[in-house]
Amino acid sequence: MYSDEASCSDCKLELVERKWTEVLINWLNKCVYQTDEVFDLNLRNLVEIINRYKEDICSDDLNRALLCTDDLEPYIGYKYPILRLRDLYQASDQPKKVYIMTSILLFHCCINSQNGQVEKDICEKLSIEEQEIILKFCEALSEMEATVNNVDTAIKEACDVNKSRINDKQDLPLEDIDTSQSTMRMTSSSDTLKPKKPTLTFKSSITVLPSVITDTSLSRSSFDAYSDVSNYKTYGKLDISDMVSSDSKDTVEMRPQCLQDSFERPNCQVDCNCVRCSASTSCCVDPGSSMDKCDPPVEKNTEREWDKWKLYTIISGVLVLVALVVVLCTIPLWRSKPKKVKAVRLHEETSYHLPDWLWKCSDGFCDKVYRPNTNENLYTSMSRCKLLCSGPQLWPYPIGYTYFSKTIVALATNKLEYKFQSVPSDAVHQYLAEAFKIFLKDVARLEKIDTKSRNRTRENVKKMIIQIDVESDPDPRLRLNTEEAYTLKIETVDDQVVIKISAVSFCGVRHGLETLSQIILLDQSTGSLITLSHAVIKDAPSYKYRGLMIDTARNYIPVIDLMRTIDAMAMCKLNTFHWRISDVTSFPMELLSVSELKEYGAYERALIYTRKDVKSIVKRAGVRGIRVLIEVALPGPVGRPWMWLPEATCPTKDDNFTCNNIPCLRLPMQASVFEIIQNIYTEILELTNVDDIFHLSDSMFSFTHCNNLLEDREGFLDKALFRLKMANKGFLPKLPIIWYSNHLTRDFEARIWDRLGVQLYVWDQNPEEFLTKFKVIHSTKWDLSCEMSKQRCIKYRSWQDMYGWKSWRNLEVFTIEGGEAVLWTDLVDTGNLDDHLWPRAAAVAERLWSDVVANSSANKYVYARLDTHRWRMLLRGIKVQPIWPAWCSFHPSKCLQRIN
Numbered sequence: 001m002y003s004d005e006a007s008c009s010d011c012k013l014e015l016v017e018r019k020w021t022e023v024l025i026n027w028l029n030k031c032v033y034q035t036d037e038v039f040d041l042n043l044r045n046l047v048e049i050i051n052r053y054k055e056d057i058c059s060d061d062l063n064r065a066l067l068c069t070d071d072l073e074p075y076i077g078y079k080y081p082i083l084r085l086r087d088l089y090q091a092s093d094q095p096k097k098v099y100i101m102t103s104i105l106l107f108h109c110c111i112n113s114q115n116g117q118v119e120k121d122i123c124e125k126l127s128i129e130e131q132e133i134i135l136k137f138c139e140a141l142s143e144m145e146a147t148v149n150n151v152d153t154a155i156k157e158a159c160d161v162n163k164s165r166i167n168d169k170q171d172l173p174l175e176d177i178d179t180s181q182s183t184m185r186m187t188s189s190s191d192t193l194k195p196k197k198p199t200l201t202f203k204s205s206i207t208v209l210p211s212v213i214t215d216t217s218l219s220r221s222s223f224d225a226y227s228d229v230s231n232y233k234t235y236g237k238l239d240i241s242d243m244v245s246s247d248s249k250d251t252v253e254m255r256p257q258c259l260q261d262s263f264e265r266p267n268c269q270v271d272c273n274c275v276r277c278s279a280s281t282s283c284c285v286d287p288g289s290s291m292d293k294c295d296p297p298v299e300k301n302t303e304r305e306w307d308k309w310k311l312y313t314i315i316s317g318v319l320v321l322v323a324l325v326v327v328l329c330t331i332p333l334w335r336s337k338p339k340k341v342k343a344v345r346l347h348e349e350t351s352y353h354l355p356d357w358l359w360k361c362s363d364g365f366c367d368k369v370y371r372p373n374t375n376e377n378l379y380t381s382m383s384r385c386k387l388l389c390s391g392p393q394l395w396p397y398p399i400g401y402t403y404f405s406k407t408i409v410a411l412a413t414n415k416l417e418y419k420f421q422s423v424p425s426d427a428v429h430q431y432l433a434e435a436f437k438i439f440l441k442d443v444a445r446l447e448k449i450d451t452k453s454r455n456r457t458r459e460n461v462k463k464m465i466i467q468i469d470v471e472s473d474p475d476p477r478l479r480l481n482t483e484e485a486y487t488l489k490i491e492t493v494d495d496q497v498v499i500k501i502s503a504v505s506f507c508g509v510r511h512g513l514e515t516l517s518q519i520i521l522l523d524q525s526t527g528s529l530i531t532l533s534h535a536v537i538k539d540a541p542s543y544k545y546r547g548l549m550i551d552t553a554r555n556y557i558p559v560i561d562l563m564r565t566i567d568a569m570a571m572c573k574l575n576t577f578h579w580r581i582s583d584v585t586s587f588p589m590e591l592l593s594v595s596e597l598k599e600y601g602a603y604e605r606a607l608i609y610t611r612k613d614v615k616s617i618v619k620r621a622g623v624r625g626i627r628v629l630i631e632v633a634l635p636g637p638v639g640r641p642w643m644w645l646p647e648a649t650c651p652t653k654d655d656n657f658t659c660n661n662i663p664c665l666r667l668p669m670q671a672s673v674f675e676i677i678q679n680i681y682t683e684i685l686e687l688t689n690v691d692d693i694f695h696l697s698d699s700m701f702s703f704t705h706c707n708n709l710l711e712d713r714e715g716f717l718d719k720a721l722f723r724l725k726m727a728n729k730g731f732l733p734k735l736p737i738i739w740y741s742n743h744l745t746r747d748f749e750a751r752i753w754d755r756l757g758v759q760l761y762v763w764d765q766n767p768e769e770f771l772t773k774f775k776v777i778h779s780t781k782w783d784l785s786c787e788m789s790k791q792r793c794i795k796y797r798s799w800q801d802m803y804g805w806k807s808w809r810n811l812e813v814f815t816i817e818g819g820e821a822v823l824w825t826d827l828v829d830t831g832n833l834d835d836h837l838w839p840r841a842a843a844v845a846e847r848l849w850s851d852v853v854a855n856s857s858a859n860k861y862v863y864a865r866l867d868t869h870r871w872r873m874l875l876r877g878i879k880v881q882p883i884w885p886a887w888c889s890f891h892p893s894k895c896l897q898r899i900n
Contacts, residue, residue, distance in 0.1 A: 361389035393868035396846035400538035473505035485540035545818030547576035553583035570624035572845035584639025593679035601641030636666020664706035681727035834879035
């Protein structure tokens, strides 16, 4: 019995799939191809669907650019992340995959139709039965998550409902069924089954390019304020709201007009025409219907159309008269003598009338000149001049092989195609999709910049094809062993510009996208995007640890400012955000295991970093190839945030530095204290998802003088390493880090910390004898904060000093892991954060990335590249201090004459 039921179920399923396949093929033939050339479902049909309805389902050029690809599986994966087409990977699964992809594209087109083209085609070209099946399918799927099983379920519901309606018709008496038409018609008598008027409401839970950061709060109170769409002032506005993930509560209603008509006039068929109706005969082969059931007479429509033509004629006449008056009024202006513009032939272009201001190549720099006497080495825009005269102004500069051609091609985002050729895991796929979306935003932002003079007719815009290959690393996170090298190639063949980015890891590809965004520029004279026709860049960092530390304990820094800082770090290819979250003054972080810290440690309740805030910062950093290290200042001085702990002590000394001096509180080496410390470590590892590197602090920074700090921390490193190992599920991170201090000069502590990491901040004249045992991160001359004396700022280090500092390379150490710029916020908050960070942190970034090839000092070419990079950062909303007067940006060769 069970076998018969199973066999029957399989038979029904086969009939449903056959019926639905027939509906899809009819839709393809009649609506998509508009010919009868499709006999089965295949991948080519998917591309034709997008080509047919791309203009209808996309709201802007950027969305259209996302659809410019022959491989639609990644695109469907972005829109419907839980569909999991990757599970259908075997050869026998391919027909099923195409079946599901075609169905989901039909659903996607129906619910995203902007201009009604999809609806119009279905209503005009498909039968009533097929329309009802499609509508029922869309209604059913919109109420479920888009998975393979749910797609099958929605198809079965749609086909079963339609089948039941036909069966009901077949149960009617034979005389109630009119067989003169190919489709069954029901009578209008009271015995007939009148169709119900459906009310379809699509509940969309679909995301656009699903972000790995959309599940967390990115603002003070909501996600919107800290989304990837910059809400701070930028140089050039871009409407990219369509790229932000859609809300799951949004609803879209769709009811084809043709079906509405059939339900509103049940006694007349959809194609009923009044010329076929009369008082004595049936209407539209529908017995019992009379003229009052039919459409209005054709003559009335004709009269209405004639009235419309009269109105159009009157309006047209008025417009012609207005145009004639305007022309007559401007005739006197035609007689004025026009200003003569000298025609100059550029070495790269044909002769045409040039603007007064041009750009001249002078010794590798681009100067703005007014009506030059010569036509040599002239360019119509700064971007053209920089690409061809100075070469791409990359920051940081690549350390590997580079080749740049001397010809330019024009590009546009609406002629862009992309393909992820090799992606080793779903996690990498998610990160890569988000990183590519960020790249598209940055490029699209350039196209939106308003320029006064544009000559688009001169540009032959080529098709841009971007191919991305992540070769082998399945983990998108930045790890100590992550290979960040990448290769970028640009080739132009006929009317196509093929851009290939390949790397072993996601982080390498992300760096390649950042470099590509610096090579694609806006031609100010035409308004088009331009780049070099051929280029090759093989690049890799000199050091694997390139960090930036920000102290948010002395002064609270809002989340939006930290987000913007991470964006700027990605532009400079810094890869570690060292977040010093606590100090003797505050501990503004929410920890579930130690809730007292935020109560005693925050300046006020509004100035606290919640767990959602931390997670959002971590995820924003992750898709930009940046890790987040959270440092908690332990074991002391720990100060005010730990007043609640009875074990926190401060020794009483003769010079009156007693426990009344709250900043000198420190934690004793007791088991109960280390239980709390282990809980803190566990939560930090969970929030940051970084388990191969950890900053244990061991710092002794304090506002006031505190006694016995070294003596009271004896044994801390040994116990802290054990607790860290327990918090990390029994594994010690590969690189634990502490601040270097005299604590490590003691034999026991030195043996405990052998071959582990130290951050060198206070410069010692002869530290070599101790540093040979450690992995060193340098920060000594890269302090971005003001040098303080008696609570007064006495000195700032310039970006030239930071760029030129190179003596750290001569120290005898076990290994140099890299370096880190540090910022203490004694005199910094949201109002001046960017001013303190940039461009000095950018100078440190190039030193750490390009050290093996970078100049030992900031020469004139470094000035020019850094100035260009500053303008790039300004365009993306980063407030960067100028490196010289603005006049020098337009006349660099004059300003750099005295610089070697």
